[in-house]
Amino acid sequence: MARERELALGRPAGVDRRAVLRTGRHVAWSLPAVHVVLQSPVYATSGPAALSVTAVGHALEGRAESPSRFVVTTTVANLSSEATDDLRVAYRMADGVSATVSPPLGWTVVSGDGTGLIVLSVDTELAGSASTGPCECVFVSTGVTGGQPVPVTVVATPGVAGRPGTAMTTVTV
Incomplete structure (x- = not known):
């Protein structure tokens, strides 16, 4: 249904804004943890x-x-x-x-x-x-x-x- 609405409004089919926000919320929690580990050397x-x-x-x-x-x-x-x-x-x-x-x-x-x-x-x-x-x-x-x-x-x-x-x-x- 969303795809039909996008096509009717002349937007290209693909990922919508809400899907990006839902996915981005999970990525935002995982990226800082990886970043901290990479910046703290063992020595x-x-x-x-x-x-x-x-x-x-x-x-x-x-x-x-x-x-x-x-x-x-x-x-x-x-x-x-x-x-x-x-x-x-x-x-x-x-x-x-x-x-x-x-x-x-x-x-x-x-x-x-x-x-x-x-x-x-x-x-x-x-x-x-x-x-x-x-x-x-x-x-x-x-x-x-x-x-x-x-x-x-x-x-x-x-x-x-x-x-x-x-x-x-x-x-x-």
């Missing part, structure tokens, strides 16, 4: 430290005296605007694998060198919206791995307040 959070961890591991060419060496490259990013209090990074190897580690400059072994769990601390706090940069820790396996994959879980904790970050990598040594 722009405020409050206690929130850590993100990336870790990549690979085997090193072995020599007769240390055939099971591997390296884990770790980057810890603070996604918040507040600095960490006491940044710790824990490396947990698979069951039955123990290792020693040579931490990079600025990192200190806190506990566990020679066990399946090694904890390092970073000598300085990690500022808000900053990262540690890629840090390479060289591990020497003291257990028998026999060319098997060795899962390594990396957990970074920011100190008193904040959200830890976790990553996992697998190294075949």
